[in-house]
Amino acid sequence: MNVLVINCGSSSLKFSVVETESGKDLAKGLFDRLGSKTPGYKLKNVERSTEAEGSLGEGEAHEQALDLLARFLNQPENDNLVVTAVGHRMVHGGEKFTGAALINDETLAAVESCSALAPLHNPSNLLGVRKSLEHFTDLPQVAVFDTAFHQTLSKEAYLYPIPLELYREHGIRRYGFHGSSHKYVTSEAARILGKPLAETNIITIHLGNGCSAAAIENGRSVDTTMGLTPLEGLVMGTRSGDLDPGIIFHLYRSLGMSMEEIDATLNKKSGLLGLSELSNDMRELRQAAADGNENAKLALAVFERRLAKSVASLRASMSKLDAIVFTGGIGENDAVTRSAALRQLAFLGIEMDADANQSAGRGKNGFISTESSKVKAIVIPTNEELMIARETAQHIAD
Structure with a gap:
């Protein structure tokens, strides 16, 4: 089955045409800077090696x-x-969706009701769906939710220590995100480790502009770093991750910032960008740090420390750990981040193979731990599009 996978962001649209049986991308493309003065696009028929790129109107x-x-x-x-x-x-699918769902009026209304929980994401996702329904009227269309994979979390894992009525009445709890990525690399890790999925115990670490980690016990998510929104957890490209909630009150009461300004600061001006005062791009920060930029060094040190601290915390949620898995643009391609994290996590029984770590990634799976390492470390390139395509095909078949 050929499945068109559509991923609408706030200012971008990514797509792939995936052949689910082989897992191959037949086509892929990106529309970026949407809504700006210079929106552009790149489209590629991978199978026939043809490309098109250009600009949309202002x-x-x-x-x-x-x-x-x-x-x-x-x-x-x-x-x-x-x-x-x-x-x-x-x-964001809230608690309404524990798996993929056929898109109909009921599904759209349920997703709309979750938009307040993901105001930067769900509205764009819905816009893409509604326009797609106009173009592909005769095709079944399926929603695959980032939050669904983490619906196996227990109440102890997903409840915040705030008045319980806020959960009962308003659904305020931890949901987790990057579910398609965590689910994909979990299945790949089970295959690589030669273990049944139901006996696989790993910590998956998705590091990109958005970052999250998840504790996977017996193939199921039991804890994760993101929460009610994709703002909680690890330091990210422009998002703060965990911080003292009292900071929000201080910014509002003492510095006179509006809620909109605080929202924009924590989501778009913090993280690596905020600390470095330079960039949210890991490659630029590595180069700047090598050139002696102290703020870049500081941003990277905070990123690495928080990462190791969060992974160590997730280990406490599990009875056993077989491996940790790095994925995402940074996780797959930045050997220094992996090395820094693994040095701080050596107490978990991980012995890094420095040479393997240096050559890992580049689109291939690979161990970066020694053969004698009690807990393995693996790099697995994620493929969220393939996961979404497979879930779409499976849901239609069911």
Whole structure:
């Protein structure tokens, strides 16, 4: 089955056409800077090695991007890209969705009701769905939720120590995110370790512009670092991660910042960008640190310390640990981050193979621990699009 996977962000739209049986990307593309003065696109028919790139009109956004995507798929030269279903990445499904869901009026209303929990993500996701329904009227369309994989968390793991009525009446609890990524690398880790999924105990670490880690016990998520929103947890590119909630009150009462300003500060101006006062890009910060930039060094040190601290905390949620897994753009490609984390986590029984760590990634799975290491360390490139495509196909088959 060929599944069109659509991932609508606030200012971008990524897509893939995935052949679910082989796992191959037949086509992929990115529309970025949507809504700005200079929105652009890159489209590629991978199977036929043809590409197209260009610009949309000033201010054009998701609707125009999806119009162009539909035209691209219908071009005669792309007749190999006939799709039979559409899978949509949905960030927040609340407690309403424990798995993928066929998109209909009821599903859309339920996702809409979760938008207050993910105001930076769900509205864009919904916009992409509604426009896609106009273009692909005859195809089944499925929502795959970032939060669904973590619906196996126990109450002890997902409840905040605040008045219980806030959970009962308003659903305020920890949900977790990056579910498609954590689920994909969990299945891959089980395969690589030669263990049944139901006997696999790992900590998965997704490091990109957004970062999260999850404790996976017997193939199921039992704890994770993100919470009610994707703001909680690890230090990220522009998001603060964990902080004293009293800081919010101080910014409001003492510094006179509005709630909108505080929201923007913690989500868009903090993390690596805020600490370095330079960039949220790990590659730029590594270079700046090598050139002697003290703020870049500080940002990286905080990032690495918080990462190791969070992984150590997740270990307490598990009775056994077979391996830790690095994934995501930073996790797959930044050997220094992996090395720094593993040095601080040596007490867990992990022995790093420095040479293997240095050469790992580059689109391939690989162990970065020694053969004698009691707990293994593995790099696994994530494939959220393949996971979404497979869940879409499975849901339709069921």
